[in-house]
Amino acid sequence: MMFLLRTLAATLVAVVFTGAPALGGTLDERAKILRAEMTRDAALLQPWLMPDADPALRRTAIRALGRIGDDGTGPGMLRDMLATETKELRLLLWSAGIARTKDLAEPIAEQLAKQLAAKQWIYAAEAARALGWTGADGLGDTLRPLLVHPEAAVRAGALEGLGRSGAKERKDLFAASKLVDDANADVRAAAFYASWLIASRYRGEATKADKDWDGDSRLAKRFLPALDHPDADVRMGGIRVLGSLLPKACPSDGPFSIVYSLIADIDVRVAQDAVGRIFTRRKDAHSSGALLKALSHADPKVRRLAAEALGEREGDAYKAALAAAWDAETDARVREVLTVQLVKHGSEAHWAKLAARDDRAREDVVRQMTEAQVLLGSKRKEALQELFTWADPGASQRAGGIHAAVWMEIVGKLEGREHPKLDEWLTGFLVGGYAVDKPDRHFVMSSVIGLVGKNKRLAHADVLLEMLGRTYSGPPHDEIKQAVLHEEVRMAVMGAFADLAADKACPAETKAKMMSALGRHLVNDPSPWVRRAAKKAYEKLEAEPPEHDEFDQSNAWKGVPRAAEPMEGIPASAGDGELLDEKAILKLADWIVAHKPRLVFDTTAGPFAVELDAVKAPVHSVSLLNAVRNGIYDDTRFHRVVPNFVIQGGDPHGHGAGGGGWTVPDELSRNRYVRGALGMPKSVKDDGGCQIFVMHTTYRPLDERYTCYGSVVSGMTSVDKIRVGDRITGARVVLRKP
Numbered sequence: 001m002m003f004l005l006r007t008l009a010a011t012l013v014a015v016v017f018t019g020a021p022a023l024g025g026t027l028d029e030r031a032k033i034l035r036a037e038m039t040r041d042a043a044l045l046q047p048w049l050m051p052d053a054d055p056a057l058r059r060t061a062i063r064a065l066g067r068i069g070d071d072g073t074g075p076g077m078l079r080d081m082l083a084t085e086t087k088e089l090r091l092l093l094w095s096a097g098i099a100r101t102k103d104l105a106e107p108i109a110e111q112l113a114k115q116l117a118a119k120q121w122i123y124a125a126e127a128a129r130a131l132g133w134t135g136a137d138g139l140g141d142t143l144r145p146l147l148v149h150p151e152a153a154v155r156a157g158a159l160e161g162l163g164r165s166g167a168k169e170r171k172d173l174f175a176a177s178k179l180v181d182d183a184n185a186d187v188r189a190a191a192f193y194a195s196w197l198i199a200s201r202y203r204g205e206a207t208k209a210d211k212d213w214d215g216d217s218r219l220a221k222r223f224l225p226a227l228d229h230p231d232a233d234v235r236m237g238g239i240r241v242l243g244s245l246l247p248k249a250c251p252s253d254g255p256f257s258i259v260y261s262l263i264a265d266i267d268v269r270v271a272q273d274a275v276g277r278i279f280t281r282r283k284d285a286h287s288s289g290a291l292l293k294a295l296s297h298a299d300p301k302v303r304r305l306a307a308e309a310l311g312e313r314e315g316d317a318y319k320a321a322l323a324a325a326w327d328a329e330t331d332a333r334v335r336e337v338l339t340v341q342l343v344k345h346g347s348e349a350h351w352a353k354l355a356a357r358d359d360r361a362r363e364d365v366v367r368q369m370t371e372a373q374v375l376l377g378s379k380r381k382e383a384l385q386e387l388f389t390w391a392d393p394g395a396s397q398r399a400g401g402i403h404a405a406v407w408m409e410i411v412g413k414l415e416g417r418e419h420p421k422l423d424e425w426l427t428g429f430l431v432g433g434y435a436v437d438k439p440d441r442h443f444v445m446s447s448v449i450g451l452v453g454k455n456k457r458l459a460h461a462d463v464l465l466e467m468l469g470r471t472y473s474g475p476p477h478d479e480i481k482q483a484v485l486h487e488e489v490r491m492a493v494m495g496a497f498a499d500l501a502a503d504k505a506c507p508a509e510t511k512a513k514m515m516s517a518l519g520r521h522l523v524n525d526p527s528p529w530v531r532r533a534a535k536k537a538y539e540k541l542e543a544e545p546p547e548h549d550e551f552d553q554s555n556a557w558k559g560v561p562r563a564a565e566p567m568e569g570i571p572a573s574a575g576d577g578e579l580l581d582e583k584a585i586l587k588l589a590d591w592i593v594a595h596k597p598r599l600v601f602d603t604t605a606g607p608f609a610v611e612l613d614a615v616k617a618p619v620h621s622v623s624l625l626n627a628v629r630n631g632i633y634d635d636t637r638f639h640r641v642v643p644n645f646v647i648q649g650g651d652p653h654g655h656g657a658g659g660g661g662w663t664v665p666d667e668l669s670r671n672r673y674v675r676g677a678l679g680m681p682k683s684v685k686d687d688g689g690c691q692i693f694v695m696h697t698t699y700r701p702l703d704e705r706y707t708c709y710g711s712v713v714s715g716m717t718s719v720d721k722i723r724v725g726d727r728i729t730g731a732r733v734v735l736r737k738p
Contacts, residue, residue, distance in 0.1 A: 272301055404440035
């Protein structure tokens with residue numbers, strides 16, 4: 001969910017911190033504000049939102065109000081303040097924007113008109129940005145005229161707002177494209193950002209209307225000059241827009257010939273972007289030729305991207321090229337990928353050759369993943385049956401068990417498939433799936449249940465109802481017993497019920513039972529995530545949910561773990577229990593601000609160090625600091641690496657869906673996702689945990705959507721080298737010398 005075009009003065013320490021606010025008030029007052037923010041209870045902020053409140057505390061409370069978002073009374077409070085605020089208007093507009101609710105579009109638009117009339121350009125720009133986040137209808141008509149405003153700040157703000165707004169019409173993209181050559185660097189950056197987002201949506205709408213849509217060559221030509229720019233960020237900006245606009249068959253001569261020079265770009269990130277965003281999307285001979293060339297690229301990530309794309313292309317020439325690349329490949333992990341692609345082309349011999357080698361990729365999960373993908377991609381009729389035998393949930397023949405990430409890959413690739421044994425295999429999972437390793441079983445079960453819903457396996461509805469029946473615990477607030485389904489599994493069941501009930505073949509009696517279960521968990525389930533999943537199921541079915549009172553908070557906030565062992569130089573937290581409360585968190589956050597410790601992650605690709613922004617994200621910062629102290633990251637894998645985008649790891653279970661047992665609600669800020677930025681992964685709002693991600697490059701669509709709470713200060717070379725299969729061998733806190 002983009003990038004700055006001007007040269008970044010420091011590529012390693014690139015997170016934009018917009019000034020640390022002064023810490024006012026007492027620790028008790030700050031803790032109460034933090035408590036209100038974390039539990040998403042906007043009403044508790046009222047004392048600090050009054051005009052005569054301590055200014056620093058008031059700013060903190062306004063920021064918290066935006067972070068709370070559209071829960072409860074927050075939007076109404078923001079609306080009231082927008083009508084009267086003068087002192088902290090810019091912060092208030094930002095908070096109203098990140099609340100992301102259409103309910104605030106009107107008051108923000110009124111402020112936009114007011115600030116334009118008063119020639120308060122900074123406020124007008126902030127209002128334009130905020131208006132985009134509301135997602136209201138017709139925002140293009142409000143923001144497009146501002147793209148020709150004489151003030152650069154207003155043009156940049158309008159571009160960002162337009163990109164965020166969901167704009168998808170050609171006229172929006174045409175208007176944004178005019179500013180990629182603007183005299184102001186911030187406007188140029190915003191123009192590429194907006195153009196990328198609008199172009200992607202424009203392409204999506206065009207292909208829906210016409211599956212044979214062949215790009216937009218006229219608009220594409222506006223972005224070709226960017227590919228010859230000396231700044232790599234500008235070149236990547238052009239690639240990202242052109243990925244949506246170039247014709248399906250992009251000639252290697254004529255105006256688009258410059259596209260093919262990107263494979264040999266001096267910055268390997270540009271080559272990665274070109275392969276991933278342009279050539280893999282097009283299956284014409286010219287693009288396939290570029291991919292064949294990329295098979296011999298010096299960078300293993302480029303070679304992997306090319307191999308995966310060529311595996312989806314039909315023809316003996318591609319099979320021969322992959323085989324030649326297999327013979328020449330020196331990187332064990334790329335060879336695993338090449339093997340899978342060759343099997344898709346019918347070359348089972350290369351799988352036998354790989355299995356016989358003694359220089360396979362070292363990590364068990366990588367080797368298991370290859371074997372699973374070979375069986376999933378094989379053209380042999382017996383292959384899927386072998387997979388079901390190999391991956392029998394009740395009797396795995398693997399001495400070390402099958403890694404949960406492999407289970408989840410298998411289940412994901414079975415979507416849409418038909419096989420005589422599939423229903424039997426699914427039943428074995430649902431009934432006997434607890435044979436899967438205990439720490440991971442609920443994530444695997446969730447994946448299986450999702451497959452049941454997406455494949456419309458109505459025969460399994462009664463099994464799901466029986467499983468779920470054990471979880472009903474009576475009135476709200478009753479704790480669900482340990483012996484019943486994990487909340488991740490209950491969430492998956494809610495989604496499966498929505499898919500199954502929507503099927504016209506679903507018997508009325510079965511549908512009634514599933515709707516009853518949805519209503520029961522919408523009202524009674526103690527997990528906010530399950531209640532949210534049940535609510536989404538009702539929305540998907542366009543059904544009227546039962547009347548219910550929202551109870552408890554909308555997330556699972558309970559605090560963050562305290563450090564198990566003291567460390568010299570770091571103050572010990574007072575109090576008892578396994579979790580730190582808001583006051584203890586703020587004390588430790590203040591220490592982080594004052595002493596600026598570094599967290600060093602030692603990896604199989606080399607070390608990298610980060611510094612934390614405990615002013616804007618105190619909870620995330622303390623959570624990460626203590627997780628490092630507690631050894632959470634020792635011997636964990638990087639489960640996700642997207643070239644020229646992100647590395648993600650830190651899941652103690654290693655499959656990417658797990659956590660450390662606690663959650664951290666979002667702490668959004670103005671910090672930007674530039675190269676080296678440290679962020680918090682999440683699947684829905686407020687469900688962050690112990691995982692981390694680090695950016696390879698600037699990626700503006702993540703700004704103000706994911707918590708950005710630090711930056712890499714050394715070791716970006718290591719970050720660039722990390723691939724799936726690399727691990728965090730250990731993590732440590734390094735204190736600054738006095």
